[in-house]
Amino acid sequence: MRRIPERKVDIGPDATITLEAYADTIVPGEKRWPGDRAIAGVSAGGGAVASGALDLLRWDATGIHDGLEDLADRVNDHARAYADKAGLTLDPAVPPFVSLDYDDRVRLVQALTAPGHPEKDFWVLLSLFCNMAFDSAAHLHTAEALAEGHPGLTAMGITQPDADGLWRFQDFGYGRQLADPHPDTTPTGSPA
Template sequence: MQPGDNDRVRAKTLTIEAFADTIIPGEKRSPEDRAVAGAAAGGGAVAAGAMELLEQPGGGLAPTLEALALGLNAHAEQYADEQGVTLDGDVPAFVALPFAHRTALVQRLTAPDHPEKPMWVGLALFSNMAFDSAAHMNTVEAFASTHPGLIAIGYFRPNAEGLFEFDEFSYGRPLSPIHPHTTPMGDPA
């Protein structure tokens, strides 16, 4: 690592986490937590693993996260100047914004007429995905770790064997008779 790399990584992480927390708010991880504003009870996008999902290479955003954080902080500085908000220089500009101002800025950046809308909406979608589906985790492991999104949404939990099986038909009755040659695993004979 080069000198200053830790500061850049910290600024990127704090900023992206603050953005994810603005999309799906949660409670602070500790009293010193600056990225998570604590605007909602329970775990939000950050606790659900938004940063872990965004850093995976398969999503395509990992190489852009530092640039996105820099851009978001530039927008936050401009927004703070416009709104007369004094920013704490100990954290990146977006992180320093009060939650209501973070929300207003994200609304501006994701508005239909904003020229950068696609990249901010993409970042928001991944934040949602981490919460709504635990896309970066095995679903059984997500339940074992009490993933806040899956629990809040009410996903059906796996059984003791780790399988997602339903004891009852979703419509309360079978929709058609099972073919007599269907195997016990449900495959056609």
Template sequence: MTLEAFADTIVPGEKRSPDDHAIAGVSAGGGAVASGALELLQHPATGVAVGLPPLAIALNDHATAYADEHGLALDGSVPPFVALAAEHRTTLVQRLTARGRPDREGWILLALFCTMAFDSAAHMSTADALAANHPGLLTMGFAKPDADGLWRFPQYSYGRELARLHPDTTPSGSPA
């Protein structure tokens, strides 16, 4: 829940249900959590999966200290970072990623993976992500492939053809 709240702070989304505590619900549509941030963070290829439990503990320790500093009462039924209101989560993450902090790189790495889940669906194939209506790719207007699973672009992205097709190009677009 703590890591979901962190991911939602990085790329906010809407609550999954009225009693969703991890997602603050400050933005419409799916954010990092709906885009698979936790799946990406837990993927062995990221190299951060083993460090997630200590990061969650540290984040909650920082949230408790932040709440004490600001005289905030935290809901004890959820982890401390989750109990913070969205604006306080944001302020705390800004502090954790500020220049000069010795642990800054770890928090930035965590934020980077949360962003990657949203803007590239790095934990799954692009075709599968689009078939599942991945919120980040759809928000960015990423085009779905044609029925055969291939991407073709009938209009030039620059509004004009940049080069003539090589005469040996096959009908599938592959060079001969």
């Protein structure tokens, strides 16, 4: 069972909304409220943000937790340059990346993660963690995430554990049993 994060790095509100917008660009979801600027609302259901992307990014186990403010500043600098080049007017009420519409966010992230971009490693790593929050809930206990309706695990059809908290699968993945269990295997599935 995974450990719950013990230390989360605090980040400011501009970095938070910027990184939420980045996470929503990677795995989009629906707006949390009508005026939500971070979430573009291009998909139904919860995306990376609803799956806890910011909690995962702020977790010290990621190794990028201390650089989140810098990553937010960098993507905002890139958003300013992108907007200047595209002739877009940014809303000064929100950070530049948040001000971009969803399609422009996607184009910018595609450019940042493209082969040959000098900062590609930063943006690919950030994107992977955003996706990881959705598809594995790496920052949460799986059973607890499922009990709380985690959007990604639910969307992928991950089943609830048995009453004792363990997963047992009655149907074999290949449609048939490939081998008999070792005779010394315990009832919990562990080797003796």
